Amino acid sequence: METVLITGGTGFIGEALTQLLTEHGYHVIVLSRQPHAHTNSANNLLTYAHWDVRKQAIDLAAVQAADFIVHLAGANVAGHRWTNTYKKEIVDSRIQSSQLLFNTLQQHPNKVRKFISASGTGYYGENNGLTPFTETDPPTTDFLGNTCQAWEAGALQMEQLDKKVVIFRTGIALNKNGGALKEFYKPLQFGFATILGSGEQWVSWIHLHDLVRLYFNAIVNPGLTGIFNAVAPKPVQHKDLIMTMAKVAKGKSFISVHVPAFALKLGLGEMSTEVLKSVNVSCRKIQDTGFQFSYPEIGAAMEQLLQ
Template sequence: MESVIITGGTGLIGTALTRLLLDRGYKVIVLTRRAEKGTNPSVTYAHWDIEQQTIDIEAIQRADYIIHLAGANVGEKRWTTSRKQEILESRTRSSVLLYKALQENPNKVKKVISASATGFYGEYTGHTFTETDLPANDYLANTVVAWEKSISQVTSLGKKLVIFRTGIALSRDGGALKEFYKPLRFGFATILGSGDQYISWIHLQDLVRLYFNAIVNDQLEGVYNAVAPKPVRHKELVLSMAKAAKGNSYVTSYVPAFALKLALGEMSVEVLKSVYVSSQKIQDTGFQFSYPTITEAMEQLFSK
């Protein structure tokens, strides 16, 4: 039975991924600052501390794969100078810690699979972004570039590396969709800005299937966009959610861009940004999305 380390394993994606790996017969090792005992013998918790640059070496030596999801939540707090530094260092320093552990200790890790973000790309102006495009030159893009560079060091150790530039992951349990849904509890389908900005999204189930696919498909290597085949405008995403959740029992409302800028500061740029990203490269490997359209995704998410 093979073992998979997950950093950031207690978050939205990590929790869903753990369930999938267990269903498929893998053991999971969750790296955490507060190691604990779980009830499932196939899940163990091992200690690491990014600030202190310490890690459980035995866990590294037991692992066949590493899935690296760790990083401070980009949308959780206002982007102060210190918060921006925390977002950056939580990604780069954790990658460096993994690299050093692999470099300095005998291990059997075959492949490292790392999260990244579509924040790498710039504003949509009619061009569909692919993995070969150059990064934008803004805070989030610069962060993503540094993030990818920091984990790319593992290839010098002979490890295969897969990087998933992930769009908005849709789940009822957390992330952006949970925030979009909050006004809908009171009957309001709330659209941010004009609503015309493109959102490159992916259903959480498809995202964790992509990570699993990176384990079982030995040929998978390099950078891939982890987005559904059909990006949609923000307005369409919100109204699709409203229809799936409430039928016709909702009222459309708007939050103007200037109000978002006052409330969110610099982070409002990302909320209002239009990003249209291609999934063709991962589809060309044979991967098939279970939820390729926003209608299918929302109907599944709100069918319960």
């Protein structure tokens, strides 16, 4: 039985990946600051181990048991207003956690074969939707672009330890119980389909089911290495995402409302730039490896998520 160590395993992506892995017979160890809070799990293939990134402490036995590490940990980019303090937490939670894992692997014998890390499409700048970004395009120099560069550098240093590395630059992961879709859906409960800004900005999204399958594919496919965009084949403009969501969930029983850009800037501050940014990203590289998306189009994705 092979073992997968997951950081960020209590988030909605980590939980879904854990379920898929244990269904296929993998032993999963989830790192947590409070592992004893999760000991009631009925899944005998799932265990929890302690780590504390701020104290640079980790359960060495858990690391040494792992054949693969999936690194999802990091403060929620959209969790709070981007104050200087919270921006530092966003960066530190990614850099310090990667460094803790690197130091542990470097200093102690282990059997880890592959290190699989999250990153984000915030790596890229803004485009008009006509020419999608590919993995070879340069990063932008704004806050998220710099954060993603540092995040990926933390993963790529694992190659110094002869570990294979896979990095997924993830778009907006759609899941009804968390993430952006949960926030988009809140006004719809009161009958309002809320379109942010002009609504013409491009959104590169991915269904949670496909995102988890990408991580699983990276584990079971020993030859898969490198950086890949984790986005569905057909990005949409923000207004089309919102209207598709509304029609699937409410039929015709809703009113569309635009929230102007200036109001978003007042309410969200610097983070509004990401909400309003137009980012069209290509998934051709991962498709060329043979991966097939279950939900390539937003309509079918929304129907599965909301019905």
